[in-house]
Amino acid sequence: MSKNIFQIRVGEKEVGKRLDLFLTQKFTYLSRSKIQKIIEQKLLTVNGKNPQPAYLVKEKDEIKFFIPQEEPKRFDPESIPLKIIYEDQDILVVDKPAGMVVHPACGRKHGTLLNAVLGYLGDFQLARAGIVHRLDKETSGLIVIAKNEQTQSFLQLQFKMRSTVKKYLSLVWGRMGSQKGIVDAPIGRSRMNRKKMTVTEKGKAAQTYYKVVKVLQTSEDQFVSLLEVTPKTGRTHQIRVHLKALGHPVVGDKTYGRNQSLDRKLGRQFLHAYYLKFRLPDEGEKEISIQLSRDLERFFQTLTVKAQSG
Numbered sequence: 001m002s003k004n005i006f007q008i009r010v011g012e013k014e015v016g017k018r019l020d021l022f023l024t025q026k027f028t029y030l031s032r033s034k035i036q037k038i039i040e041q042k043l044l045t046v047n048g049k050n051p052q053p054a055y056l057v058k059e060k061d062e063i064k065f066f067i068p069q070e071e072p073k074r075f076d077p078e079s080i081p082l083k084i085i086y087e088d089q090d091i092l093v094v095d096k097p098a099g100m101v102v103h104p105a106c107g108r109k110h111g112t113l114l115n116a117v118l119g120y121l122g123d124f125q126l127a128r129a130g131i132v133h134r135l136d137k138e139t140s141g142l143i144v145i146a147k148n149e150q151t152q153s154f155l156q157l158q159f160k161m162r163s164t165v166k167k168y169l170s171l172v173w174g175r176m177g178s179q180k181g182i183v184d185a186p187i188g189r190s191r192m193n194r195k196k197m198t199v200t201e202k203g204k205a206a207q208t209y210y211k212v213v214k215v216l217q218t219s220e221d222q223f224v225s226l227l228e229v230t231p232k233t234g235r236t237h238q239i240r241v242h243l244k245a246l247g248h249p250v251v252g253d254k255t256y257g258r259n260q261s262l263d264r265k266l267g268r269q270f271l272h273a274y275y276l277k278f279r280l281p282d283e284g285e286k287e288i289s290i291q292l293s294r295d296l297e298r299f300f301q302t303l304t305v306k307a308q309s310g
Contacts, residue, residue, distance in 0.1 A: 010061040020053040077118035092145040098268045102134045140293045141273025154281050167275035168229045172248040175223045180211040183242040187235040197237045199245045207232040208242040216303050
């Protein structure tokens with residue numbers, strides 16, 4: 001059987017599941033949208049017939065599908081300045097500025113971090129230019145890029161197994177109920193707005209730790225808290241969604257925030273990836289940290305009217 005052709009039979013315990021969900025559970029490396037696309041292209045059959053994604057599987061259903069070989073995507077190298085924090089023969093670590101998208105996508109094929117990395121490294125053939133994790137467009141901070149296949153695979157496995165440590169600094173509205181804590185709440189796409197994420201029982205497991213660094217009272221007699229945030233999982237918009245669920249949205253967050261004068265003054269979300277810890281194939285553990293970005297530091301200094309340590 002071709003490596004692009006897959007076959008599976010439905011067991012007794014899987015009866016009644018949606019076809020697309022059943023397949024994403026069985027083939028975890030395939031996204032639900034990818035499965036739906038395969039079904040829509042009629043590259044999948046159930047008992048020899050083309051079903052809909054919402055088809056409810058039955059016991060002994062014979063499912064066969066084909067994944068066509070995709071042409072590798074070509075992206076243009078661009079001469080875009082990079083703030084390089086660390087570099088050796090295996091990795092490149094950069095400080096991504098707010099406003100820069102990590103990967104090209106529909107409607108944005110230029111000006112991304114991937115384009116910049118290709119421009120810096122030259123003739124570079126690794127998938128996604130060696131970028132093994134991501135940050136939201138309006139989040140600044142550390143991103144690690146692999147320079148060879150061994151390091152790329154090694155890092156990808158660590159991010160998948162959640163053995164890396166990522167820490168962020170975030171300014172949120174209000175005073176936290178405790179000096180440290182954990183948000184353990186599943187995250188999924190909002191039914192009201194598919195571009196937004198939300199805490200929902202039907203979502204994927206997500207955990208975020210936080211610790212209060214400092215509490216500030218602004219000139220408008222509003223409290224904000226500087227947090228150190230450590231996500232244990234990597235769901236889309238995870239930190240922002242979890243902090244909103246606590247009632248303390250990130251200052252400046254245009255999607256999940258409050259849209260108050262302080263938010264508009266900042267102009268982007270106060271979320272900065274300042275610390276990374278991971279392992280390399282031959283060098284062991286690597287720790288890298290940076291300071292707040294200049295725009296966030298300047299904004300933070302304007303708020304220090306009355307401050308107290310966390």
